[in-house]
Amino acid sequence: MSLQASTSQTVGPFFVIGCTWLNRNEIASEGVPGERVTIEGRVLDGDGKPVPDALLEIWQANSHGKYAHPDDTQSKPIEPNFQGFGRIPTDDDGKFRFTTIKPGPVPGPDGKSQAPHLAVSVFARGLLRRLVTRIYFPDESGNSADYVLSLVEPTRLGTLIARKTASPGALEWNVILQGDGETVFFDI
Secondary structure: OOOOOOOOOOOOOOOOOOOHHHHHOOEEEEEOOEEEEEEEEEEEEEOEEEOOOEEEEOOOOOOOOOOOOOOOOOOOOOOOOOEEEEEEEOOOEEEEEEEOOOOOOOOOOOOEOOOOOOEOOOEOOOOOOOEEEEEOOOHHHHHHOOHHOOOOOOHHHHEEEEEOOOOOEEOOOOOOOOOOOOOOOEOO
16 A cells, blocks of 8 residues: 555645635626637646646736736726636536636737736645746737747647637637646746
8 A cells, every 4th residue: 555645635625615706717708898718628637637626817918908907007998897817716527617808918028019818827736836827829920929938948838828629719728737748837
């Protein structure tokens, strides 16, 4: 008998205790201007097994590239019904799904526009600190000049760019916590 903890048996889960009122899988409600998109996928552990109690936290700009935050002082339009934030739990199969709008480009550290993207924090069992990553959009012309994407090994770019599905307006993006095909995570 082995007493070694597997990747699914370490810290957590705690997200259902006191956090469910923050869950929100519709980041951009109907009527918010922009190209509507549904993103779905799974969170998988290092053994390729679903993580049934992970939580994704999404932050994004509106379709003009402005965040709904006082620190964003750009002179771009705000959308009064757009918060640009959501928390999405995974289900028993590690699946998640949320609806939003494609954000506009935002300024990067070098002053140039970054490609449209969603900032994602991943919380899950076994993680003492959140993991930070991004979701980029397929066939986006700005991807080739994006400052952050230029720092990623070309063989790993696919872990940051969502894939089109057969359904119009739907994308697939998965989080692989470690091992083969591990999602690119950023130090913050």
